[in-house]
Structure formats: structure tokens, C-alpha cells
Amino acid sequence: MLPGVPGLSVATRSLSLVGRPTRKGPTMDDRSPDLRHRTGNLLLDALSQDERALLLTDSRTKPIEVGTSLFRPGDPIGYVPFPLSGTISMLAQPDGSGPVEAATIGREGAGSLHSALGSRRASQELIGQVDGEYIAVGIELFSKQANQGQLQSLVYGYLEALVVQISLSAACNAVHHLNQRCARWLLQTHDRVDGDTFGLTQEYLGVMLGVQRPSVSIAQRTLQAAGCISFRRGSITVTDREALEAAACPCYEMIRAEYSRLVPLHVQR
Numbered sequence: 020m021l022p023g024v025p026g027l028s029v030a031t032r033s034l035s036l037v038g039r040p041t042r043k044g045p046t047m048d049d050r051s052p053d054l055r056h057r058t059g060n061l062l063l064d065a066l067s068q069d070e071r072a073l074l075l076t077d078s079r080t081k082p083i084e085v086g087t088s089l090f091r092p093g094d095p096i097g098y099v100p101f102p103l104s105g106t107i108s109m110l111a112q113p114d115g116s117g118p119v120e121a122a123t124i125g126r127e128g129a130g131s132l133h134s135a136l137g138s139r140r141a142s143q144e145l146i147g148q149v150d151g152e153y154i155a156v157g158i159e160l161f162s163k164q165a166n167q168g169q170l171q172s173l174v175y176g177y178l179e180a181l182v183v184q185i186s187l188s189a190a191c192n193a194v195h196h197l198n199q200r201c202a203r204w205l206l207q208t209h210d211r212v213d214g215d216t217f218g219l220t221q222e223y224l225g226v227m228l229g230v231q232r233p234s235v236s237i238a239q240r241t242l243q244a245a246g247c248i249s250f251r252r253g254s255i256t257v258t259d260r261e262a263l264e265a266a267a268c269p270c271y272e273m274i275r276a277e278y279s280r281l282v283p284l285h286v287q288r
Contacts, residue, residue, distance in 0.1 A: 049079040049080065049081050049155075051078070051079060051080070058071070058075075058101070058103055058154060059103040059104065059126055060101040060102060060103050060126050060129070060153075060154065061126055061127045061128075062101060062127070062128055062129055062173055062174075062177060062282075063075070063101055063154070065169070065173055066169055066170060066173070067169065070164070070168055070169055070170060073164065074156060074160065074161065074164050074170065075154065075156065076160060077157060077160070078154050078155060078156045078157065079154070079155045080103070080152055080153070080154055080155075081100075081152065081153055081154075081155050082150075082151075082152055083102060083104075083105040083106070083107060083147040083148075083149065083150060083151040083152060083153055084147045084150060085147050085148070085149065085150055086146060086147060087146065087147045088144060088145065088146050089107065089130065089145040089146065089147070090130075090131065090141035090143075090144065090145045091141060091144050092112075092141055092142060092143060092144060093140060093141065094140070094141045095139055095140060095141075096131050096134050096138070096139050096140065096141055096158055097157070097158055098131075098155040098156060098157055098158055098161075099129055099130065099131050099132065099134060099155070099156045099158065099161045100129060100130045100131065100145070100153040100154070100155055101126075101128075101129040101153055101154045101155075101156060102124060102125055102126045102128075102129070102130075102151060102152070102153045103126055103151065103152045103153060103154060104126060104151030104152055105125075105147065105148070105149040105150050105151015105152065105153075106123055106124060106125045106147075106148045106149040106151070106211055107123070107124045107125075107130050107145050107146065107147060107148060107153070108120050108122075108123055108124075108145070108146050108147075108148040108227075109121045109122040109123070109124065109130070109143050109144070109145055109185075110143060110144040110145075110146060110226075111143055112144070117226065118144065118226060119192070119226065119227070119228075119229040120188075120226065120227040121143060121185050121188060121189070122181060122184050122185050122188065123148065123207060123208070123211070124145075125211045126211075127278070127282070128177050128181065128282075129177070130145045131145070132165075132174055132177060132178055132181070133178065134158055134161065134162060135161070135162060135165035135166065135171075135174050135175075135178070136178075137162075139158065149211070173282065176281040176282045177281070177282050179277075179281050180277050180278045180281040180282050183273075183274060183277040183278075183281075184274050184277075184278075187270045187273055187274055188270070190270070191203065191268055191270040192228070192229055195268040195270070196268075197228065197230060197234055197237075197238050198238050198241050198242065198266065199266065199267055199268035200228055200268065201224070201228060201235070201238040201239070201242065202242060202247065202263050202264075202266040202267035202268075202271075203267040203268055203270055203271040204224070204227055204228060205242075205248065205255065205257065205263060206260075206263055206264060206267055206271050207271065207274075209257050209260070209263075215256050215257045215258070215260075216254055216255070216256040216257075217254065217255060218253055218254050219250075219253070219254060219255045220253055221235045221236060221239070224239075239255075242263070242266060245262060245266060246258060246259050246262055247259050247262045247263040247266055248263065
């Protein structure tokens with residue numbers, strides 16, 4: 020069983036929301052996915068080949084680019100993004116003080132799945148956190164398919180697991196020590212990357228944790244002194260995974276357990 024939130028490891032680079040570009044949407048040519056093979060997204064690949072092929076009719080493969088916004092609050096939802104590689108951040112911004120991450124979405128899931136319940140407007144911002152690709156499934160076909168067959172149980176289970184992630188992240192930010200929260204977030208990122216080193220700026224980690232850069236620096240140095248990580252400008256290396264798990268709050272294991280329970284990701288041929 021893969022560690023952390025179910026999802027395959029992917030390569031990463033850092034995202035700083037300080038001065039991030041305001042571009043929106045893909046900047047390279049879209050293309051149709053190859054329906055003859057598994058996609059790399061675990062939700063899609065848990066479907067039977069016929070059901071997956073039907074869902075991907077007229078779908079497009081598009082880039083995830085660091086800092087690029089897929090949806091902003093109030094935007095109409097025209098498609099559902101299923102990451103194949105890279106990750107997407109769901110950001111909440113309760114006031115003018117800046118955004119905070121509510122959830123990270125990798126190839127274990129998809130964004131804007133609440134559209135299966137009838138919503139056609141984005142309530143949070145989705146931005147590229149890690150470069151990669153996603154399959155854009157048209158909203159009408161997705162909504163139709165998500166209310167029947169195997170996709171329905173997968174979507175509803177994933178939505179429940181996502182609510183657990185969002186609610187535990189909010190509670191964690193309110194009651195747990197910054198060092199524990201930092202360890203939890205680093206573990207969740209480590210679960211989604213290839214290797215032990217990944218790009219990460221202090222500004223971005225501050226956004227994810229809802230704290231200022233000096234506090235992030237203290238937390239990083241504490242975890243480094245404990246032998247959990249090492250870091251240099253723009254990147255972090257997990258040097259002792261078990262030590263990092265021990266340093267994290269219980270929320271990490273609770274989120275992992277709920278995803279495993281609620282989302283039965285059995286990849287089909």
C-alpha cells in the first residue's frame with residue numbers, strides 16, 4: 020500500500036504564490052487521451068475499460084503548470100480535471116490576508132467533483148502546484164456518468180474522503196503545533212513525488228500552512244535538527260521518513276486511513 024493519501028509518486032517543482040503569474044488555463048496544445056491504455060489517474064483506472072472509454076469520450080489532455088489557475092471562485096465549471104501527473108492545490112481565501120491550502124489533489128483523485136451533485140460554479144480556487152498533466156472531462160458527460168455505475172461509488176467515496184481531508188486540515192491548523200503541521204504537509208507532498216527531494220519555497224509552504232515565512236523557517240530548522248529533513252533554497256529532502264512521520268500530528272494517519280477506507284482504487288486492465 021502506498022503511503023499517505025493514495026496516489027502514485029510524481030516529480031515536483033516549487034510554487035511561490037508571492038508574485039505568481041496571473042495566467043489562467045493551459046498554454047500548450049490540448050490533445051485527446053489514448054483510450055487503449057490506462058491513463059495514470061487512479062480513479063479513472065479503477066473503472067472498467069468500457070466505462071472509462073465512455074467517460075473519456077471527447078476529453079482532452081491538458082497541462083498542469085505551476086501557478087496557473089484552473090478555476091477561481093465563481094467561475095463556471097466546464098470540465099472536471101483528473102490529474103495524470105503533478106498536483107493541484109485547492110485554495111481557500113477567507114479574507115484579504117492571503118490564500119491557504121484546503122486540500123491537495125493528485126492522480127488519486129480529481130478536482131471539482133462536487134459538480135456531480137449538480138453545482139456548476141467553482142467555490143474555491145484550483146491552481147497548479149506541481150507541473151504535470153490532467154484529463155479534462157466535459158461537465159455534462161461527467162455529471163451523467165457520475166450518477167450511475169462504478170463511477171458513482173468512486174466519486175461519492177472520494178468526495179467523502181476529500182471532506183475528511185479538508186476538515187482535518189482546518190482543525191489541524193487550529194489546534195496543532197506548527198512543527199507537527201509542517202511535518203504532515205511534507206509527508207503528504209512526499210507521497211506524491213518521485214524520490215526524496217522536491218522543490219518548495221518558504222513562501223509557498225507558508226501559504227499551505229497559513230503562517231508567515233519566519234515561522235516556516237523555524238519549523239524547517241526544527242525538523243532538520245531532528246534529522247527528518249534537510250533543505251536549501253527552493254528545495255527540501257526527506258532524510259528520515261519514519262522520523263518525519265513521528266514528528267507529524269495524528270491527522271496525517273487519519274487522512275490516510277480514511278482515503279484507504281472510502282476510495283477502493285483497484286486498477287483495471
